[in-house]
Amino acid sequence: MGYPKISINLDKLEENVKKIIDKLQRNNLNVMGITKAFACEKEIVQLFKNNGINMVGDSRILNLKKIEDFDIEKVLIRIPMISSVEDVVKYSTISLNSELKTIEALNEAGKKQNKIHGIILMVELGDLREGFLPEELEEVALKISKLDYIKIRGIGTNFSCIGGIIPDINKINQLTQLTETIEKKLNMKMEIVSGGNSSSYHLIGEVPLKRINNIRMGEGILLGRETAFGENIEGCHEDSFILQGEIVEIKNKKTVPYGKKGMDAFGKKPEFKDRGIRKRAILAIGKQDFDCDSLYPLDKGAEIIGASSDHLVVDISDSDKEYEIGDIMEFQMGYGALLRGMTSIYIDKEFKKKKAK
Structure with a gap:
């Protein structure tokens, strides 16, 4: 084995996972372990799974293909391309979505494969990356609910990626209100309410997260750092x-x-x-x-x-x-x-x- 080389300390990484999982579970939260920063290396995905992470998210279908045989929920976290909907349905169980046309294409791919595909409806709450506008979400959700091969698994939002917007209690209230509005409209309960990424970690245990039950975490686990303020997570390693x-x-x-x-x-x-x-x-x-x-x-x-x-x-x-x-x-x-x-x-x-x- 030559250089350059990245040395990965699995013991330190496992300690990070355990520390974060423990805090999330004590606050009634599940974690979606984000795998894109290590290209879904099987050894790390297995470490995630062994320590209680039952859902992983990646931005590349090529990475999710690597873990096709893993008994774990696989989420495509980058908005799907219409040109790749066949692979999205085949290799992921859930995808994050913000365009009705794409969701309709996923429905057609699901029909061909005789497979129901789960989606999380992303909503725009200020960071100005992906997401349906709040005012269009209700109408869009109603249309999606009529598709035979699409199942709305939840609702989510994103922070601190493009605009650097930090999640706060106002954003939590907005996401909670939207969730309850959609649930009432569709007469169903959202299984997943994904309240952001590692930048939301600083809120856990500090403010009521209300309907949020899922946090997407990559950097927080891998480098032991929350991303709202760049602070080290207490008890976690930055040098895994x-x-x-x-x-x-x-x-x-x-x-x-x-x-x-x-x-x-x-x-x-x-x-x-x-x-x-x-x-x-x-x-x-x-x-x-x-x-x-x-x-x-x-x-x-x-x-x-x-x-x-x-x-x-x-x-x-x-x-x-x-x-x-x-x-x-x-x-x-x-x-x-x-x-x-x-x-x-x-x-x-x-x-x-x-x-x-």
Whole structure:
């Protein structure tokens, strides 16, 4: 197994799952474990299932195909494309939806496969990503209820993805009111009321969540961090996933590029502060592999300077370590780095777990 590599500590990840599941269950909530950041790696999905997560959500059908044989509820969390409705019905039991035309296409796919497909009606409550407008939801739900191969499993909303809108008691009240309105209109009880993602975690136990009974969690579980304010979740690990990269060059160089200046490899014009001559290490990882803006060296004396497609430049002048060519540097990852790294074909993944006694 070579480098770059992501080392995955399954013991720490399991502790995160248990901690979060315990808090949710004490507040009458279920969790939808979001798997897209690790591309539905079977070993992690099994860990989820072993520890009480009975519903997983992913944005790619290709990922859900990997776990076709898993006895677990599978949810497509990206709004389905009409061109892929056959696979959506085949590989997911539920999908999140915000367009009637697409739901009608899912109904036709369900008819062909003789399979009823569940949907969660997404409603727009301010973040301005996906969702039916609140004023159209009642009429749309009535039309959907007449489709033979579609079952409305619930209602949901999204926060803190595009607009950075944080869920609060007003948003909870809105979602609760919409849920009860639809239930009355359709004369049915919503099985799933999904009140957002890891950015909703800070509300649990602090305010009444009313009809909300489901939270979609990816970053909260994987990196032990809620996403409304970026705070660590008490008792959870932020370092279940560690990037390891190999040093391929170490040299003392100027800190300001010299010569006629144009754009960098990504069409930007970076600015540099003159700090004299500094010792710099280059690692064989880059922006094709990671979101390098959310990489954080474990060596507190090291500082990331920048990255191109294939190389990461790190200032090691203030490090207490004497690095050599071929040495490995380790980095904690933010969600962007994790998402890109775990889905990259160029990155090895190593699962670590204490041996059973």
